[in-house]
Amino acid sequence: MKTLKGYALVTAATLTGAQSQTLNSAFFSDSDITIYEESSPGVLTANSSYDPVLAMQGSANAAGGNVELFASSDSPSYDDASATGAFAMANPTVLTAGFSDSSSVTVSGLNGQDWFVDSGSVYDTAYGADNLANQWFGDFLSAMNSQSSGAANAFIVGNEGTLFDSFRDNGGFAQMSDPNISYIDTSDSFVSVGLGGFEDATPRVAGLLDVSTFILGQFFPNGIEISEVVKVNDQEVYSFAAVNSGVVLNDGVDSYSATYVVSVPEPSSSVLLLLAGLAGISRRKR
Numbered sequence: 277m278k279t280l281k282g283y284a285l286v287t288a289a290t291l292t293g294a295q296s297q298t299l300n301s302a303f304f305s306d307s308d309i310t311i312y313e314e315s316s317p318g319v320l321t322a323n324s325s326y327d328p329v330l331a332m333q334g335s336a337n338a339a340g341g342n343v344e345l346f347a348s349s350d351s352p353s354y355d356d357a358s359a360t361g362a363f364a365m366a367n368p369t370v371l372t373a374g375f376s377d378s379s380s381v382t383v384s385g386l387n388g389q390d391w392f393v394d395s396g397s398v399y400d401t402a403y404g405a406d407n408l409a410n411q412w413f414g415d416f417l418s419a420m421n422s423q424s425s426g427a428a429n430a431f432i433v434g435n436e437g438t439l440f441d442s443f444r445d446n447g448g449f450a451q452m453s454d455p456n457i458s459y460i461d462t463s464d465s466f467v468s469v470g471l472g473g474f475e476d477a478t479p480r481v482a483g484l485l486d487v488s489t490f491i492l493g494q495f496f497p498n499g500i501e502i503s504e505v506v507k508v509n510d511q512e513v514y515s516f517a518a519v520n521s522g523v524v525l526n527d528g529v530d531s532y533s534a535t536y537v538v539s540v541p542e543p544s545s546s547v548l549l550l551l552a553g554l555a556g557i558s559r560r561k562r
């Protein structure tokens with residue numbers, strides 16, 4: 277697989293902890309962003325003139341504002357997932373976040389190339405291909421099964437390909453490609469990013485899968501937790517575990533009521549992990 281999602285599962289317990297640095301600059305590759313301000317306690321408002329650095333000073337349970345990258349990805353023009361479609365050719369917004377120690381982190385949305393190019397560099401939108409789209413969708417179905425305590429198997433098993441096709445053709449992968457960044461934290465040898473999302477994404481998922489919201493809700497009495505996907509230092513990461521964000525957008529559907537935390541090792545930590553792995557191989561060969 278081309279994605280490095282597994283990095284998010286690496287423990288940093290044996291690494292030297294890095295001191296958290298203050299976010300002090302934010303540069304964007306284009307203007308395709310939406311900035312949300314916590315205009316009153318617990319309430320978000322879109323505000324294009326708000327300082328994006330201030331918007332990304334939150335924490336998991338006190339998310340504050342956020343910045344949406346590649347904000348236009350929900351447009352119907354990106355529903356076509358084909359190799360010649362607009363989504364494949366899109367240039368998702370890239371955020372370069374600068375910190376007080378002069379380090380930086382790049383965070384971005386995704387395009388069709390990120391999702392559908394397989395391990396052989398072929399653009400393949402089919403179910404079962406060796407690419408991020410299929411890895412993510414498999415993880416998504418597994419998470420749905422877990423979140424439903426196994427009840428979702430009734431409509432998942434045997435229908436995986438049909439569900440994938442519906443999700444793809446309804447623009448689902450494009451809609452997962454516009455992450456809302458609530459904060460970026462560089463402590464503990466990891467770069468952790470808080471993503472704003474829904475505490476219960478059942479209505480959104482139902483629309484993308486062509487399943488009745490009512491019927492889907494019967495399988496998920498506690499709702500569906502699903503983050504958007506983000507590239508952090510060129511590694512695609514995502515989560516299916518939400519925490520209450522402490523804020524909500526007054527849009528009638530409670531947007532950004534949840535925070536999803538994703539992590540990748542800091543570059544220096546990745547080097548340490550690689551060296552530790554090589555040392556282990558060397559020892560085993562003796």
